[in-house]
Amino acid sequence: xxxxxxxxxxxxxxxxxxxxxxxxxxxxxxxxxxxxxxxxxxxxxxxxxxxxxxxxxxxxxxxxxxxxxxxxxxxxxxxxxxxxxxxxxxxxxxxxxxxxxxxxxxxxxxxxxxxxxxxxxxxxxxxxxxxxxxxxxxxxxxxxxxxxxxxxxxxxxxxxxxxxxxxxx
Numbered sequence: 001x002x003x004x005x006x007x008x009x010x011x012x013x014x015x016x017x018x019x020x021x022x023x024x025x026x027x028x029x030x031x032x033x034x035x036x037x038x039x040x041x042x043x044x045x046x047x048x049x050x051x052x053x054x055x056x057x058x059x060x061x062x063x064x065x066x067x068x069x070x071x072x073x074x075x076x077x078x079x080x081x082x083x084x085x086x087x088x089x090x091x092x093x094x095x096x097x098x099x100x101x102x103x104x105x106x107x108x109x110x111x112x113x114x115x116x117x118x119x120x121x122x123x124x125x126x127x128x129x130x131x132x133x134x135x136x137x138x139x140x141x142x143x144x145x146x147x148x149x150x151x152x153x154x155x156x157x158x159x160x161x162x163x164x165x166x167x168x169x
Contacts, residue, residue, distance in 0.1 A: 060144040065089045065167035072163040
């Protein structure tokens with residue numbers, strides 16, 4: 001049973017890696033962003049949001065999440081990936097539909113915490129932060145309750161890096 005679970009996890013990571021490479025090489029297909037929005041928040045209510053959308057993407061991803069899988073082309077991530085443990089993210093909707101994202105990442109040196117404000121870009125499900133480098137995050141898919149797939153990119157030292165994350169409640 002354990003072998004089957006590990007094999008399934010490895011297959012998922014390989015799939016996410018391939019998906020991240022495809023999204024990075026071709027650009028994200030905007031027509032496929034936010035494919036499964038139900039209009040309800042994680043707790044069954046829609047937080048206040050001024051996006052004007054009936055199925056607000058920011059309200060779909062508000063709450064506490066575990067990052068259970070990720071794929072990246074970042075050399076620093078690839079070097080440290082074997083040491084990493086499951087990270088947590090807390091996403092809060094701010095006024096105007098912007099997001100406050102808080103991460104707690106267990107490391108060998110202790111829990112590393114970070115926080116950033118992501119502003120809407122004008123495209124539903126897409127956010128931007130200029131804190132600690134230019135970063136974008138796009139909600140690729142979510143059911144608003146059990147999972148969310150986020151495609152993130154950032155520019156570091158003149159190179160664009162990509163990461164695809166699978167969040168679970």
